[in-house]
Amino acid sequence: MAKSTAHPNIALIKYWGKEDPTLNLPASPSLSLTLSGLKTSTSVRLDPKLKQDVFILNGKKIESPKISTFMNKVRELAECQTFSVIETRNNFPTSAGHASSASGFAALSVACSQEYKLNLNHDQLSRLARIGSGSATRSIDEGLVAWQCGTDKTSFGTSIVSSDQIPLVVLSFTNDKSPKKISSTKAMEIVKKTSPYYDSWIKRSTADFRDALELVKNSDWQNLLALGEANSLGMHAATIAAKPSIIYFSPDSLKLMDQVRKIRAEKKLPIYFSLDAGPNVKVFTLKDKLAAVEKEFKDWDYTLSFPGEGAKLID
Ligand code: PMV
Known part of the structure; x- marks a missing residue:
């Protein structure tokens, strides 16, 4: 089983417009601050007996087409057909403007990279998170994070100031x-x-x-x-x-x-x-x-x- 954590981020310069809605390529660059106080914890466990992924959010089994699409992308990258049990907990209200999808897909990308043996580097992780949710591309990183426009290969987040340098x-x-x-x-x-x-x-x-x-x-x-x-x-x-x-x-x-x-x-x-x-x-x-x-x-x-x-x- 792979376990991960990620924090939401709040954009100072917003991402609000897609150039490509499938790849979540932004129409303008954005800049965010990763937030320490709010946290998502996720685990991913491969289970060869499953016929589909099981997704448990804050202790409750739910259906999520967004997660299913994301997991299919992970399996395609890994060339592995096995489904997983995914458990996620947020220490803050989900889906009410606290950017739970950002920390959610960032944590899920990191856990999937390990559990499906993708061994993604930083840029690849940020690009994978972006497929789940645009703003998740910035939650891979610490501190102040810039997300540039570009293509699937070039559009990802980069920390421009580390958290200890930001007052x-x-x-x-x-x-x-x-x-x-x-x-x-x-x-x-x-x-x-x-x-x-x-x-x-x-x-x-x-x-x-x-x-x-x-x-x-x-x-x-x-x-x-x-x-x-x-x-x-x-x-x-x-x-x-x-x-x-x-x-x-x-x-x-x-x-x-x-x-x-x-x-x-x-x-x-x-x-x-x-x-x-x-x-x-x-x-x-x-x-x-x-x-x-x-x-x-x-x-x-x-x-x-x-x-x-x-x-x-x-x-
Ligand atoms: O990541 P998404 O698709 O939920 O989009 C988030 C967009 C805003 O949170 C409103 C702005 C931003 O840059 O985070």
């Missing part, structure tokens, strides 16, 4: 536990086809990525977070304008976003928010401002994350 901290709020209204894949498809702002979003996000790399190079962390907040709002603007309109924000998301901006203006604290395809808000700040920031959110339920490590095998 950032993230509060992942669980302001809404309900599962996501519409999957990222479906939403991206609708936005690409119908949003009048899709093309400008992709153009702008590509420029944001370049600017973000420059800010990272200059260790200008606060402006990086400010750019991240604006980029997240840009993604949601394009999404809200689609037909049918997709709104991931809940009333509590709006309340939190408002609070973040008020605290920033009134208390002069460097805090910035970001939301993925769900209602849960992530708040970024600098490590040395954490105590002051935490005082402001005493009544909220959140998990603290420092820059996290990449996906790995465990005993």
Whole structure:
């Protein structure tokens, strides 16, 4: 049996548009931070008696076409027909904008590489994770991770700053536990086809990525977070304008976003928010401002994350 762990990541510059939906090749590059506080643990065990894969998520057997497609890809690479029992546990709500698919497919790629004797190197692992879920390509790595556009061979994640060099901290709020209204894949498809702002979003996000790399190079962390907040709002603007309109924000998301901006203006604290395809808000700040920031959110339920490590095998 192979066991692995991986952490979700939160993108400062979002992946929100596919150039190739089968290979999950992005239409623009993205930049994320791997989060230490949230974790997925996975085991994969080959079982020659099985007629199909068995997938157990948080103790419950479930069907998942996405996992089946992924496992078929693994078997094709391994030239091995054997099915597996896959057990996965998340220490956070699944499918509510905490990027469980990112850590899920990153952990699954690492465990499958071992159990199916694929012996994949870093780039191959990241490419395999990408087939499961685009953002999973970035959860293979630690710290700040850049994911470039390209072809199947060239599009994968690379850590550009290791976790110990990043003075950032993230509060992942669980302001809404309900599962996501519409999957990222479906939403991206609708936005690409119908949003009048899709093309400008992709153009702008590509420029944001370049600017973000420059800010990272200059260790200008606060402006990086400010750019991240604006980029997240840009993604949601394009999404809200689609037909049918997709709104991931809940009333509590709006309340939190408002609070973040008020605290920033009134208390002069460097805090910035970001939301993925769900209602849960992530708040970024600098490590040395954490105590002051935490005082402001005493009544909220959140998990603290420092820059996290990449996906790995465990005993
Ligand atoms: O990996 P997917 O297909 O679930 O897409 C994730 C997209 C966002 O989380 C909204 C943005 C990102 O870059 O992670």
